Amino acid sequence: MTKKPIVYIAIRSPPCRAVLMTAAAIGLELDVQDIFRNLDKITNLNLCRTVPILDDNGVIVNDSHVIDTYLVEKYAADDSLYPKDPQKRREVDTLLYFDACHLFPRARLIVEPIFNHGAVEFEEFHIKHMQETYKLSENILGGSSYLCGEQLTIADLHAATSITSGMLYAPLHDETHPRIRAWLNRLSQLPYFDKINKEGLDVLIANIKQKIEENAKSKAQ
Ligand SMILES: N[C@@H](CCC(=O)N[C@@H](CS)C(=O)NCC(=O)O)C(=O)O
Structure with missing residues (x-):
């Protein structure tokens, strides 16, 4: 079975x-x-x-x-989240690679020194590195509702989880990134988005806090 x-x-x-x-x-x-x-x-x-x-x-x-x-x-019942049409799929794939190669690694790099290298604070360089991706994402969104136009795709879900994680420590300024803010607000309307994402962000915040405390204690010994 x-x-x-x-x-x-x-x-x-x-x-x-x-x-x-x-x-x-x-x-x-x-x-x-x-x-x-x-x-x-x-x-x-x-x-x-x-x-x-x-x-x-x-x-x-x-x-x-x-x-x-x-x-x-x-x-899936249809291909809207990952279109079969080669031209549309090319756009979604490009943005999936953008997440895999830029958004997620840069968000991860911010917390990596804390989780794995005993650091007790974030590095300015990593924060700026993440914030550079906000400018790129703002341009990619252009005047569209979603990253690949007017249709939600899996590229949005990937990019949004990476960006919201990065934003915890590399602030996003609404005045300079109004399209990202509007896009995140749009995604928040999805019945599953906040429920899943918020739980993860809360755990990430708690884990980072705990790890910084542990790292500070070991440094002091
Ligand atoms: N490109 C991979 C990246 C996966 C990845 O790096 N996952 C992290 C958690 S965010 C992990 O498993 N890290 C293992 C570790 O830190 O030991 C994907 O999208 O699945």
Whole structure:
């Protein structure tokens, strides 16, 4: 018998939240397993040792962007979130790569020294590096409602989880980025967006706070 696809996640992770949102958007029930602090358990499923990981009845899919294209292709009632038309798909793919290569890595780089290198404060360079992506995103949005025009796609869900995570420590100024603010407000209207994203952001904030305290204690010893 076919079982619900399993997804291994850590809710604080932006790519994991994008996968949960995509599943919610297409009405797909997942068996969600939060394996925060237990990444060692999944080295056999993902040699890169990262979450999210999808196990769809033995089909293992790694990388959130690939997972979401797979989920939409396989389970969505229509292709609106990831269009089959080559020209439209090219636009969505470009923005998925923009997230994978720029938005998410820069958001992650802000917190990396705290999580993995004993730092007790954020580095100005990383903050500025993230803020540069806001300018790019503002230009990409142009006068459109979503990143790829008037239709919501998985590129929006990925970019939004990365940007809102980056914004926690690299502030976004509404006056200079009105299009991003309007776009985020639009995404907030989706029934699943705030519920999933806020939970993750809250966990991320709490984890960072705790880690800074731990790092400060070890420095003082
Ligand atoms: N490009 C990957 C990036 C995944 C990634 O870096 N995930 C982080 C959490 S945000 C992770 O699993 N890190 C493992 C670790 O820090 O040990 C994707 O989109 O799935």
